Amino acid sequence: MALDETDRRILRVIQRKGRISNSDLSDEVNLSASACHRRVQRLETDGYVKDYVALLDARKLGMPTTVFVEIKLSAQADEVLEAFEKAVARVPDVLECHLMAGTADYILKIVAEDTEDFARIHRQYLTRLPGVAQMQSSFALRTVFKTTALPV
Numbered sequence: 001m002a003l004d005e006t007d008r009r010i011l012r013v014i015q016r017k018g019r020i021s022n023s024d025l026s027d028e029v030n031l032s033a034s035a036c037h038r039r040v041q042r043l044e045t046d047g048y049v050k051d052y053v054a055l056l057d058a059r060k061l062g063m064p065t066t067v068f069v070e071i072k073l074s075a076q077a078d079e080v081l082e083a084f085e086k087a088v089a090r091v092p093d094v095l096e097c098h099l100m101a102g103t104a105d106y107i108l109k110i111v112a113e114d115t116e117d118f119a120r121i122h123r124q125y126l127t128r129l130p131g132v133a134q135m136q137s138s139f140a141l142r143t144v145f146k147t148t149a150l151p152v
Contacts (some may be wrong), residue, residue, distance in 0.1 A: 001042075003048070003152075004069065005041060006029060006031065007039060008062070008152045009015065009028075009029040010025065010029050010036070010040060010043065011026050011043065011048065011049070011150075011152045012127050012152055013025055013028050013029060013149065014040070014049065014152075015149045015150065016149055017043075018052045018053070018054075019052075021146070022036055022037050025040070028148050033105075038042045040107070041054075043140065051151040053127070055148065057069055058106055058111050061075075062113055063111040063112060063113055063117075064113075064114075064130075065111065065112040065113065065114055065115070065117070065118060065139065065140075066110070066140040066143065067110045067111075067112060067118050067138065067140070068107060068108070068109055068110075068137070068138045068140065069108040069110060069126065069135055069136070069137045070100075070103070070104035070106075070135070070136045070137075070138075071084075071104060071105055071106040071107070071108065071129070071132040071134070071135050072089075072103075072105050072132075072135075073105045073106075073131045073132060073133055074131050074132070074133040074135050076105070080130070081099075081131075082130055083118055083130040083131060084106070084129055084130055084131045084132070087128075087129050087130055088106070088108065088129055089128075091111050091121070091125040091126070093107050093111055093112060093125070094109070094110050094113055095110065095122045096108065096109040097109075097127075102138075112145055115139070118137070118139075122137070
């Protein structure tokens with residue numbers, strides 16, 4: 001299904017304000033409440049809207065440290081990639097894992113309380129990941145910009 005401009009307006013609003021009422025959403029996108037509700041349901045059914053979540057403040061929860069870890073594997077065989085991906089998905093501090101093209105095979109985004117906590121995560125989880133040949137960690141000094149909103 002192709003998205004029209006009204007669908008795109010709905011998506012722009014709900015990805016910024018996930019808890020907006022249907023009434024307020026319909027006002028923002030200039031639709032009747034029933035037409036707006038039908039469109040949102042269709043966007044959900046068709047998979048454009050995957051889920052609704054609350055974005056938590058890592059700093060207030062005591063995890064202000066963000067670490068990006070580049071990982072090179074010992075081999076590129078499917079079984080090595082699969083074993084790594086299964087294991088890394090079980091590490092609770094990993095927010096994101098991306099298979100990369102370039103010098104690293106994977107890049108991980110990890111949250112921690114501080115450098116000591118990251119050392120614990122490194123010892124307890126990262127060093128035990130299967131197939132890892134090399135790791136390089138980079139600490140974010142400050143988050144300049146962060147969004148979850150896609151440009152629709």
